[in-house]
Amino acid sequence: MKRLRFLSGVTFLLCLLFRGDLAYAQAGRFYSSGNELSNSLINQVFQDKTGFIWVATENGLNRLDGHNLRKYHKIPGDSSSLKNNYVHCVYEDSRGSFWIGCLNGLQRYLPHTDSFEEIPLYVGDTRVFPHIMKILETRNGDLWIATSGQGCFVLPGTNVNRNRFYRRLTDTLDSDFLTTLYEDPKGNLWLTLREGSIWKYNTINNTANRIPFPEAFNDPGEIPAFCHDKQGTIFVGSLASGLFRYDPETETLVHIPYYNGIRSLPVKSLLADANNRILVGTDGKGLKYLDREKQQVMDYPSNSTLMDLSRTKVHCLMEDMDGNLWMGLFQRGVYVSPSNPSGFIYYGTRSYQYNHIGSSCVMSLACDTEDNLWIGTDGDGLYQLDPKGDRLRHIAPSDQPGNPFPATIMSLCRASGDKLWIGSYIHGIGVLDVRTGRFSYRNDLLGQKTGWFNMAVGAIVEGKDKTLWIGTWGGGVYRVDPVSGQLLDHFYSSSEGLAVPHEINNNWINSIFIDSFGLVWIGTFKGLTCIDPATGSARNFLSSVVYTVTEATDGSIWVGTIDGLLQYDKTSGEFTAFRTSDGLPSNVICGLETDFEGNIWMSTHSGIARMVSGERSFSVFTDSDGIEENEFSRNAVARSSRGRLYFGNIAGVTGFFPEEIREKTTSLEVHLINYRIFNNPVAFPYGPEEDATLEVAYNDNMVGFEVTCFKYLHPEHIRYEYRLEPIINDWIRTPQGSNLIHFTNLNPGKYRFQVRAVEDQYSSPVREVSLHVSPPWYQSPWMYSGYLITGMILIYLISSYIRMQFRHKQEMLQKARIEEINEARLQFFMNISHEVRTPITLIINPLEKFLRESPPDSRLDTYRLMYRNAQRILRLINQMMDIRKIDKGQMVLKFRETDLIGFIYDIIQTFGYQAEKRNMSVRFEHEMPQLKIWLDLENFDKVLMNIFSNAFKFTPDGGQIVIRTDLLDEGRKVAVTISDTGVGIEKSQTEKIFERFYQLDNPLVKKNYGTGIGLHLSRALMTLLHGTIEVRANEDGIGTSFILTLPLGRDHLNEEETDRNFVPQELLYAFARERKEEQELEDATEDHYRKPRSKTKYHLLIVDDDPEIRNYLRHELEHFYHVQECSDGAEAHKFILTRKPDLVLTDIIMPHMDGITLCRKIKSNSNVHHIPVILVSARSKEEDILMGTESGAEAYVVKPFNIKLLISTLQSIMENRERTRSYHTIPPGDQEANGLDKLKSADEILLERINRIIQEKISDCTFRVETLAEEVGFSRVHLHRKLKELTRLSASDYMRSIRLKRAAELIRCKKMNISEAAYASGFSNLSHFSAAFKDHFGVTPREYGNGTEQKK
Secondary structure, three states: OHHHHHHHHHHHHHHHHOOOOOOOEEOOEEEOOOOOOOOOOEEEEEEOOOOOEEEEEOOEEEEEOOOOEEEEOOOOOOOOOOOOOOEEEEEEOOOOOEEEEEOOEEEEEEOOOOEEEEEOEEEOOEEEOOEEEEEEEOOOOOEEEEEEOOOEEEEOOOOOOOOOOEEEOOOOOOOOEEEEEEEOOOOOEEEEEOOOOEEEEEOOOOEEEEEOOOHHHOOOOOOOEEEEOOOOOEEEEEOOOEEEEEEOOOOEEEEEOEOOOOOOOOEEEEEEOOOOOEEEEEEOOOEEEEEOOOOEEEEOOOEEOOOOHHHOEEEEEEEOOOOOEEEEEOOOEEEEEOOOOOOEEEEOOOOOOOOOOOOOOEEEEEEOOOOOEEEEEEOOOEEEEOOOOOEEEEEOOEEEOOEEEOOEEEEEEEOOOOEEEEEEOOEOEEEEEOOOOOEEEOHHHHOOOOOOOOEEEEEEEEOOOOOEEEEEEOOOEEEEOOOOOOEEEEEOOOOOOOOOOOOOOOOEEEEEEEOOOOOEEEEEOOEEEEEEOOOOEEEEEOOOOEEEEEEOOOOOEEEEEOOEEEEEEOOOOEEEEEOHHHOOOOOOEEEEEEOOOOOEEEEEOOEEEEEOOOOOOEEEEOHHHOOOOOOEEEEEEEEOOOOOEEEEEOOEEEEEOHHHOOOOOOOOOOEEEEEEEOOEEEEOOOOOOOOEEEEEOHHHOOEEEEEEOOOOOOHHHOEEEEEEEOOEEEEEEOOOOOOEEEEOOOOOEEEEEEEEEEEOOEEOOOEEEEEEEOOOHHHOHHHHHHHHHHHHHHHHHHHHHHHHHHHHHHHHHHHHHHHHHHHHHHHHHHHHHHHHHHHHHHHHHHHHHHHHHOOOOOOHHHHHHHHHHHHHHHHHHHHHHHHHHHHOOOOOOOEEEEEHHHHHHHHHHHOHHHHHHOOOEEEEEOOOOOOEEEEOHHHHHHHHHHHHHHHHHHOOOOOEEEEEEEEEOOOOEEEEEEEEOOOOOOHHHOOHHHOOOOOOEEOOOOEEOOOOOHHHHHHHHHHHOOOEEEEEEOOOOOOEEEEEEEEOOOOOOOOOOEOOOOOOHHHHHHHHHHHHHHHHHHHOOOOOOOOOOOOOOOEEEEEOOOHHHHHHHHHHHOOOOEEEEEOOHHHHHHHHHHHOOOEEEEEOOOOOOOHHHHHHHHHHOOOOOOOOEEEEEOOOOHHHHHHHHHOOOOEEEEOOOOHHHHHHHHHHHHHHHHHHHHHHHOOHHHHOOOOHHHOOOHHHHHHHHHHHHHHHOOOOOOOOHHHHHHHHOOOHHHHHHHHHHHHOOOHHHHHHHHHHHHHHHHHHOOOOOHHHHHHHOOOOOHHHHHHHHHHHHOOOHHHHHOOOOOOO
């Protein structure tokens, strides 16, 4: 009874394996002469014990290792090559010898040299060269060779050298022309002759008898194949009569018919595989198998996408170590089929069996109650397949009015009755009567009167109440009664950009799914929506594109998106995400479906994945597992009533029964097959499976290894990880498909090379090779003795050097400590500089006001002293800021052409009052009236001011200071020498004075005087100016001379340094700086300064966290405005929104909210963005000012500020606001009448003011640029820049121009002679006047007076 049950079980399994409606996809591989093999005429395929696959052809021998193919041919004149290119058979014996049977003899392969040796065969004493037909080793170790024409040869197993063969059975057999050899399970040797006879030879008693064929098959033809199954049954293949089974009881052959009744099945090869299947290879009839139950030869089921196996010539069969089936296809190549059917069925043009659905991309799938599969395609209409994969119908696209049908079908729904609802790409929805085949559009369900209209239907689902849920692209979701045509609900998004409560999140629908509770889940291009049909309420989730939705057996909702797989727990309301890092093949999930066991299957852009119910791991299946195409279509998924799953892809459909998909198992073992020296392959001296030690010479230190796992189906999926200790301790992975590992420039020493193979989550055991790179002769032991002696000699010399270096290092450390202290000191000053600016503001501004408004009294000198020292503190802060900029490389210089002589005159005038007070003589010696030079005026001014200040500082009263200019280096350079008659500097201190914070003792005040940063800054600036500065003691021993050397011309300047357009740096902040400068120019002068007046109607808000600043500003501004205060930005923001002041004056650095943020909030609010904002800060860097102006501020005022300029700035801003408001409120015709178009700009007012002051002081030869700047209310540098911007002239050039024009007018009118005109115009030096006059007008003053044409 148990035996009966066992046989029934086996029968069931075999029927399941070979049932007629299935042909599993074969993820095989094909080798042909077109891409790899040496020839397509295949004689034998053989795998040796190592794992190499050998392919014998009629034109060479091929060896495969899974990654590479090695071809062997006969090379004329090379005895170590093949004897003949026609290789009939190969064999490996138990001792590892590999034999090759050629057309004219026998050879043996030598693996260590990768070469061949010929084995001679003799008949008596005569050497013969027979055609080797078969090589076989029997159980007793004898090696038999069957030849065509010379009978049998035997190499006894007792032969130690394995070289001498003996001829056997010459008198027993009827012929010397043998075709094959075979040993049965009992040790009998079967031989076949060319004329078709079979002989069984007993090797024990040396007897042979002929095995007869049945009478009906007296002429069987060639007998090329034998095999036996696990039960010991022997099968014989005949080329003319088919397959036979040997009956040991009757010692006869029993014929096994072909299932269709053909008797003459041309059997060419036989194989009993590991599953005990008898496979039959035929000559032109393809591959067959033995059906043991029917005792018939049947067609082998195959769904190979590589070729049609039903008509091939299968001349040899072989099963490799992994159970893969190798078929030698004569005139085609070698085909490798997987060891086990994958379980996947592929329908499409690439399949030789199921190619009934065209070549279009599959867009939608549906199964009906009969398990027929409906397939919607992209551009090719609709297909229907039966469960066996045969086509039942194809409805092609049509635009005919009487018989329309869409081309692209995006969704399918098999509804109750005989209705198949079809959603098209551009023609809306239609219904197909499955019974009659009649199709009609039903866009009336979507509210359209016409038969079809331009709308895509992405999803159709039938609810439990038989209503249809229709998802469209752009129109939302419709719920309709298909019988009455009534529209029951329409769910849509009224705002595509924003999520609206109780609406779906997007009108573009990809999928609709109704769960077990009746809830409707909708996947859109903007997320997931859940609709409760009972209430009509909608709830939205996610923000990613959702392609597909399904429900697991536990009630959780699974969502496929373009960003991974999500699980929604209805109880907790939380999502759990799974992505490629969790094992998914791709983050794009195209289709989801569950099987009967609760497992979740998903199609992706990189294959199919399965998540087992209750687990959190994935099994991945790709084209290497038989699914044919890895890229699947979105929501193209269906499940039949029998549980078969279908997924549509861009090349067809993949179908399978989930229970037949087995978990992938991979056994990997890495082998070393070659190593390389300088990329030249060298045979490995050990077996590929052995760990080894390699010795390599030092000059052969470019070593490589060739590895493999002997995996032949998809070796490109295998990657190798390696390391070379001790230099490479971490695993490094090779590129995909590569099996070569190289190391270059290895130093002498011992290494340990380790390698392992990796495929998916599997890895092989580690293989190891010890590598020894021998050292060169100069690294030998006896050489090290010489090195030791030499080293000892050098120790003394080195020690002496080290002591010297140590002393030097101590000195350097001392210097470094001093520099660190200086750096810390500077950093400290920098940190407090911003804090100092605010109190300086509260000192300078009140003093300025007091000095300006107070009547003269005895305290006025004291206040002036306070004011000068406050300004000195401010200059000190600015110097430290400049040093920091230089240290950080942020100091940017802009060079422009100027007159050096005039510039120095202006600087000298600055110190005129001090020189007169101290009775000092200041003399400027120069040979030329003008000297053009390219300079950054602002920074060169700082250098001269520092040098002049030091000269006055260290020169006693009554002393003398001489400035002299000299041309050097043939006129390419100019030297400016400032000499004094002061206390002088010792030679030992001439370099130290330029060090940061270094101070000299001033005998005049008996203490260190100054800060020690002025000269350090001067040298740094001179370097940036491409010049040098040095100090020397005067030759007479009295005083000191500073020499400034500068290059002439501009060849030494790069493009970034040259200010070709003379655009001031302030223009980088165009709006804010121009506004500020305009207010300064209008308000800094006494004539334009607005006197305090009664309060205006304007309300000013002051925002500052410093109460003293707020109190001071309130005190100064409350005469002009209604002033309110806030202590931080957050408080001010609330105040502004509620009270809406007319003007906001705010600090930047404040708690809670800074001034920049406050300004941005004001300007971004349409209710208050019109309110002007003025930023006040101690931050003076360009990037800070730029940030302030970009925030929308009307002005940016730097602390310490001039209160006079601040007041004028505020008033000008408000006046401009009023002008703008008036301009837009007055009709266009009245604007000119009101004079609004004749308002002067601030620049025009400034120039008028400057011209008036110059005209008033034109005869005063002591009136210089410094005095003009004070009159206007600008600094000297600021005035210079402004005039340069407006007139293209420096301040001194502009004054000189006005004076020369005045002198020319006096000369032309004959009111004065030349001398009188010069003095009346402010010139004290007649030669200087004449040179300047000629340079300006092109003629001398005398020529001009005589009426000569002047220069234009």
